Amino acid sequence: MPEISNTTETSYADGKILRHATGGVGVITFNNPDKRNAMSLEMWEGFGEALTSLRDDAAVRVVILRGAGGKAFVSGADISQFEKTRHNAAASAEYAKRSAAQRVLLADYPKPTIASIQGFCLGGGMQVAMLADIRIAAHASQFGIPAARLGIAYGYDGLRHLVSLVGPSWARLLMYTGMRIDSAEALRIGLVERVVPDDQLWGETMAIAQGISENAPLAIKAAKLTIAEVLKDEGQRDMDAIKAIGNACMDSADFREGRQAFMEKRKPQFQGR
Numbered sequence: 001m002p003e004i005s006n007t008t009e010t011s012y013a014d015g016k017i018l019r020h021a022t023g024g025v026g027v028i029t030f031n032n033p034d035k036r037n038a039m040s041l042e043m044w045e046g047f048g049e050a051l052t053s054l055r056d057d058a059a060v061r062v063v064i065l066r067g068a069g070g071k072a073f074v075s076g077a078d079i080s081q082f083e084k085t086r087h088n089a090a091a092s093a094e095y096a097k098r099s100a101a102q103r104v105l106l107a108d109y110p111k112p113t114i115a116s117i118q119g120f121c122l123g124g125g126m127q128v129a130m131l132a133d134i135r136i137a138a139h140a141s142q143f144g145i146p147a148a149r150l151g152i153a154y155g156y157d158g159l160r161h162l163v164s165l166v167g168p169s170w171a172r173l174l175m176y177t178g179m180r181i182d183s184a185e186a187l188r189i190g191l192v193e194r195v196v197p198d199d200q201l202w203g204e205t206m207a208i209a210q211g212i213s214e215n216a217p218l219a220i221k222a223a224k225l226t227i228a229e230v231l232k233d234e235g236q237r238d239m240d241a242i243k244a245i246g247n248a249c250m251d252s253a254d255f256r257e258g259r260q261a262f263m264e265k266r267k268p269q270f271q272g273r
């Protein structure tokens, strides 16, 4: 796993979730490589804590999600916990509530997020990756949702994102068969945005994250918010929020800085206000 320089590490869920922040870029690492980073409930909750802490860190402008060990991003929920926590509808409702609460944090995240995917990205791992704003994958990655092989339903939110990324036909093919696809196919169907050689994944992800972290935070927030509204049904869209953030951008010190920096042929220094 590439080291992250100039940073302190904070760990959650007994070290199975790690959090770093460096130069405006926050990183959350799923760190359970012996189980291909399968997510236990404790990891879901630790993931939520890490997301919250990076959300509330004013210096962090973009968050990368990645898996440790080189073999997996996340191989899904930890199936060994299912017998105890997810064996029937009642138990499953409690499980879903506790894990879904963390995914809501990611779905509503105010900062841009990037999934940096190397190796297996399966089931609940796909859900995490699809909730991120951008997906960059290494060549050797594999993607799939084996819910039909286990006998579980994938749920509305996961399927909504799958359908919006790859369309209903590919969603059906993936869900009915539980098949795994490689990174070339994932790229072709729109599941990931970019595929790079394995040894370039981290450099490429960091370059994109750093580029985002140097841009105007309010303008990025406006893009993120507006794209989320575009994806809603027409009647549900909050056009006032879009207008408000547009006005906030136009009145911002950063817009002034952006104009001045352009005219003075220098790099802008944005403050997020």
Ligand code: COA
Pocket: 034, 035, 036, 038, 039, 071, 075, 076, 077, 078, 079, 080, 120, 122, 123, 124, 146, 147, 150
């Ligand atoms: N939950 C619990 N344990 C998991 C896991 C999961 N989702 N995915 C992998 N593991 C464990 C394996 O049981 C194995 O444990 P062991 O060493 O104690 O036997 C270890 O991780 C390594 O997995 P293994 O299958 O030997 O590695 P592999 O590289 O050949 O295959 C996977 C990796 C991810 C393709 C395979 O483990 C797999 O199909 N996992 C289940 C994926 C899944 O169904 N996810 C959806 C859950 S909703």
